[in-house]
Amino acid sequence: DARVTQTPRDKVTEMGQEVTMRCQPILGHNTVFWYRQTMMQGLELLAYFRNRAPLDDSGMPKDRFSAEMPDATLATLKIQPSEPRDSAVYFCASGLVVADDRGGNEYSYNEQFFGPGTRLTVL
């Protein structure tokens, strides 16, 4: 039963500390997404990778957040330094983009598979 895994599941840290969250996407998927979920904002896209290349990280605060995919089985999201306003649940999702001959753009109608999330609390 293929699934996205995330570690840690829970993280409590103090303001100013570095936080690293890890994600193992489903084998064979070529896209990885990082989302942040809060009660106020809902699910917000932070970063998007396709074939391990970052395509969009416009949703991330650049000065403190960074996302990487060192290999096809691992995606990381790092916050340094962390702040209390970063407290949220962070989800990783993976999916399969299928090229669609539609004006040169790629479309994927496939679903995204979400991991269980990392609940981050910054004190």
Add this chain to the structure above:
Amino acid sequence: SQKIEQNSEALNIQEGKTATLTCNYTNYSPAYLQWYRQDPGRGPVFLLLIRENEKEKRKERLKVTFDTTLKQSLFHITASQPADSATYLCALGVNTGFQKLVFGTGTRLLVSP
């Protein structure tokens, strides 16, 4: 401004009834729309996808409609069961050079026995 609106108040219905959830959007031109279910402490799980050229899609007790003129999608669960209690998220598939999902904040559904 761009907005996706789902009813923020919980929807309470009795078992056996049909639950109808709405998703309205403004200033988006989605190529498709997806619905996800999220249980407490877990990640969203995909339920259904409907494309812009489709009016209706069904899967077992689930039905989704998509009206691009009204900019609205309706999500129906027929013969609802307490196990259907969860938060339901709509997500618009938009293209900004690449495809991505933009999520609504979700509607919580409570089905009472």
